[in-house]
Amino acid sequence: xxxxxxxxxxxxxxxxxxxHVALLIGGVAALVSGAVGAFAVLxxxxxxxxxxxxxxxxxGSASYLLGISPLLGFAxxxxxxxxxxxxxxxxxxxGRDLATxxxxxxxxxxxxxxxYFDTTxxxxxGVAVTVLFGSMFTLSPSVIPLVVICSLAALAIIAVLxxxxxxxxxxxxxxxxxxxxxxxxxxxxxxxxxLAVSLSALTIxxxxxxxxxxxxxxxxxxxxxxxxxxxxxxAALGVVVTWLGILLAYDSFTWPPxxxxxxxxxxxxxxxxxxxxxxxxxxxxxPPRRRPGRPxxxxxxxxxxPDAAEG
Amino acid sequence: MFAPFMMNAWIVATMVAVVAGVVGFFVVxxxxxxxxxxxxxxxxxxxxxxxxxxxxxxxxxSVFALAGALGIGLLGRRGRHDVATALTLVLMLGLGALFLxxxxxxxxxxxxLLFGEVLGISSAEILPxxxxxLVCVAAIAVLxxxxxxxxxxxxxxAARGVSAARMxxxxxxxxxxxxxxxxxxxxxxxxxxLMIGPPAAARALTSSPLRAMxxxxxxxxxxxxxxxxLSYQSDWPVGFFVGVGGAVCxxxxxxxxxxxxxxxxSPGRPARAGSPGPSPAEPESPEPAAAGTA
Numbered sequence: 001x002x003x004x005x006x007x008x009x010x011x012x013x014x015x016x017x018x019x020h021v022a023l024l025i026g027g028v029a030a031l032v033s034g035a036v037g038a039f040a041v042l043x044x045x046x047x048x049x050x051x052x053x054x055x056x057x058x059x060g061s062a063s064y065l066l067g068i069s070p071l072l073g074f075a076x077x078x079x080x081x082x083x084x085x086x087x088x089x090x091x092x093x094x095g096r097d098l099a100t101x102x103x104x105x106x107x108x109x110x111x112x113x114x115x116y117f118d119t120t121x122x123x124x125x126g127v128a129v130t131v132l133f134g135s136m137f138t139l140s141p142s143v144i145p146l147v148v149i150c151s152l153a154a155l156a157i158i159a160v161l162x163x164x165x166x167x168x169x170x171x172x173x174x175x176x177x178x179x180x181x182x183x184x185x186x187x188x189x190x191x192x193x194x195l196a197v198s199l200s201a202l203t204i205x206x207x208x209x210x211x212x213x214x215x216x217x218x219x220x221x222x223x224x225x226x227x228x229x230x231x232x233x234x235a236a237l238g239v240v241v242t243w244l245g246i247l248l249a250y251d252s253f254t255w256p257p258x259x260x261x262x263x264x265x266x267x268x269x270x271x272x273x274x275x276x277x278x279x280x281x282x283x284x285x286x287p288p289r290r291r292p293g294r295p296x297x298x299x300x301x302x303x304x305x306p307d308a309a310e311g
Numbered sequence: 312m313f314a315p316f317m318m319n320a321w322i323v324a325t326m327v328a329v330v331a332g333v334v335g336f337f338v339v340x341x342x343x344x345x346x347x348x349x350x351x352x353x354x355x356x357x358x359x360x361x362x363x364x365x366x367x368x369x370x371x372x373s374v375f376a377l378a379g380a381l382g383i384g385l386l387g388r389r390g391r392h393d394v395a396t397a398l399t400l401v402l403m404l405g406l407g408a409l410f411l412x413x414x415x416x417x418x419x420x421x422x423x424l425l426f427g428e429v430l431g432i433s434s435a436e437i438l439p440x441x442x443x444x445l446v447c448v449a450a451i452a453v454l455x456x457x458x459x460x461x462x463x464x465x466x467x468x469a470a471r472g473v474s475a476a477r478m479x480x481x482x483x484x485x486x487x488x489x490x491x492x493x494x495x496x497x498x499x500x501x502x503x504x505l506m507i508g509p510p511a512a513a514r515a516l517t518s519s520p521l522r523a524m525x526x527x528x529x530x531x532x533x534x535x536x537x538x539x540x541l542s543y544q545s546d547w548p549v550g551f552f553v554g555v556g557g558a559v560c561x562x563x564x565x566x567x568x569x570x571x572x573x574x575x576x577s578p579g580r581p582a583r584a585g586s587p588g589p590s591p592a593e594p595e596s597p598e599p600a601a602a603g604t605a
Contacts, residue, residue, distance in 0.1 A: 046393040047345040050400070098511055101344035102561045105504030109554020112498075116548045207408060211401035218394040263412045269405030276398055280390065
């Protein structure tokens, strides 16, 4: 038994300080992303989430340049970009993706410039890589309080707006008829997404921030159609997958070809993808709700049709 | 600026802009901005893999771009399309991170691949880029009618025997090819600005599909030229000028549409872009104008 344990948990896993920090921050980021992600997926805003993560990199690279706290740069830019996206009209799905893309393009253009300044002025060409891919094992424990505050803010928005958000995600018309300010709710949701992804983009990189926002939530929504359960399941799944990824990455320090560890992001992404595929097959094998096969994905119980969101 | 070593940059950038303008028109028309964004970013991992096993980067880019496009197409058939795109994208990026961790001497090249490097183009690279570009434009020319039909009115397209799923797959492959040729020049993160900004502006200016496509090519070429010229002068990354320039194009197009709409001279639509009314986005989105031409 102990032999098995030491084979699974490589020596020093439970005593290493960087691993503790990675487990804590990665877990918090995964928890928040999973919970917020359920709404991002329900509302068809995966792209907005991905774009916000990338755009918050702009703020991150600017904050390296200006010497302010990176988290402020990441979160501030993310929230700002969410506002801009909402302003230029993102309710109709097609126009929405376009607006998202335009904002993202401009943001990344600026990021290119800032990173260029960063690299030429401080001569660290690794900044681009760190910002994009994150580095879980080099997190400093001093960011923990800020991370916790940001995640609480994102979770609070989702908790307070849970009912109206759910209703307006499923049917804009119904929500409007009940007197819910649909647009404001949507903006608040986008801001919660921005907070969640900028938080995870800072700590674990933009790849993982998109993966953790979309993957666990999409998997959970395949497994259960009840939104509350799906939100909890997504958060739990995100945390489990992240911790497993960290464990595997820690173990991989002895693996070929460089004996330097495989990236955490690779493991987490691979696990998430596997979960999604399994849930997908499970959903197909499960007793059909209406018809077997493809249309089952469109049973309109809580699969908000993205076109319904346009009102 | 027009020294011999810059000529390759001008030639390749022009070809890239033409292809981006043509393909981008359909990207905007079909509202598949996310796909056009995800494929290049994912393909970036292919370049890392290619350098790992020592083959030409263009091969790695093409293979990953195609694999990504097919993955999105197949996963997206069941389940939500944006979820499929996002998951395919992160899977490829995760592989990219893995490949990068296997090599040590790649860090400076990454920046070039992500944000574009026009000055490093050799004469030998022109031919493959030109061939890929020709294939893309030819494919769009052949697919023009059915693609337009299935983009604007999928149902009536299906009634005429144009399978929406097959068109989607064909379109994804074209995007993948366009990606592979464009990526080394403008960078993985910004191809997509070139593919979206100019066509979006063009569509705000005219509602005729062919005219919009021509206009989109013209705007894309001008944007690419201006970006290279400014990048040469300032030594700042090309990606910055392309990204911000794409957004400026879009804003100008929207502004023009709003202005001509408020004068009542626009034939297509009574646009009031930017007025944040409580009504849904009908007048603001570019859809109705184009749908009218179907």
